[in-house]
Each structure stands twice: as structure tokens, then as C-alpha cells.
Amino acid sequence: SQQGEEDPQALSIQEGENATMNCSYKTSINNLQWYRQNSGRGLVHLILIRSNEREKHSGRLRVTLDTSKKSSSLLITASRAADTASYFCATAGRSYNTDKLIFGTGTRLQVFP
């Protein structure tokens, strides 16, 4: 089984609706980061939430973290067509010798105008 798994794998919504993506992981973490990737392009960092935080906001983004359930969610409010992309969660382990990120499988979000 994999460290990071997002669900749903794909999500289609209309502009103006909210989009919620979930991420589950298996090991203890230091932090969890969400990234966005437009088709075939680079990874854009969206938000980082630390293991001692439960919720974080950035503009239209809201991230929650439940370490007891080893899960996180990313909410995009009032979605726009430009939000169409793949969204990945990535976890950093608790080792202080390294910070390699373990990525999830991603959620492909399609926002229709």
C-alpha cells in the first residue's frame, strides 16, 4: 500500500462550486504539503500544514489535518476554470536528517465554466 493516496482520483465540478480533495497517509509525519500541477507542467506549492496544526487557510484554499486519522483535506472554494489541474498531497517524515517528500497519487480536478 502507498503512503499517500488521494480521493477522489478525478473530480468534475462547475465554476463557483467548492472542490474537496482528501489525502490519507500511513506513517508519522512532520508536515503535509499540497501541490498543484497543470498538465505536463511543474509542481506549484500551495500550502504546508505542520503536524501540530489542524487547519490552515490561504486565499480560497482551506486545508485540514487529522493526525489521529492520518488524513488531510484540501478545500477550494468558489472554484474557477483556472483551478483545473492535478492536486497532490506530499508528506515529510519525522526524521530530522532528511525531508524527502512522499507524494500521493493525485486528484485530477476539472472545473467547467
Place this chain on the structure above:
Amino acid sequence: EPEVTQTPSHQVTQMGQEVILRCVPISNHLYFYWYRQILGQKVEFLVSFYNNEISEKSEIFDDQFSVERPDGSNFTLKIRSTKLEDSAMYFCASSVGLAGETQYFGPGTRLLVL
């Protein structure tokens, strides 16, 4: 805003050839990483680098791979003898420190091995 840059954006090579992928991390960052993403798959960690040495590497990062920071700005990934299965997008990333700092990714180099 500072950003990680990578060159080339695309590289096509013949199987067995050597390739060098280049990255310029953000200038005040101290930790550097390479990841790869095979088409349609998840992003995978390859190697992390700090203080001019490898701090961690994955099983993917075998003897065919090497990394170097030849000067104060560049960070390179060399694949000595490319295989078909090395075809992927390769991402460089950098961060200020460990312990939960944000990793900033470059735009990637798409490598195609024929």
C-alpha cells in the same frame, strides 16, 4: 519572487547515452532534491543533497545516477547510460532547511529516451 530553474525543458536522447540535467536552486536554499515523474504516475523521490554530499537516496537512484554541485549555483543530475525506462519528467527542488520547510520545485525537464 525567486524560483528554481531547470534546463533543458526537454531532452531527447538515445538509449545508452549520458545526459546531464541542470538546476539552479533558489539562492539562499541549502537543501536540494531531485524527483521524477513517469508519465501518468506519481512523483517519486530520487535523492537529497546537503553540504556537498548526498544525504539520502532512493532505490531508483542506482549507480547510473549521480549528482553534483559544481559551483555555487548549479545542481546537476547525471544519468550515465540512459535506459528506456528513464523516460520521465525530472524535477529539481530546494528548501531553506529541513524539519518541515517548504520545498520549491522547478518546472521540470522532460526526458525521452529512444
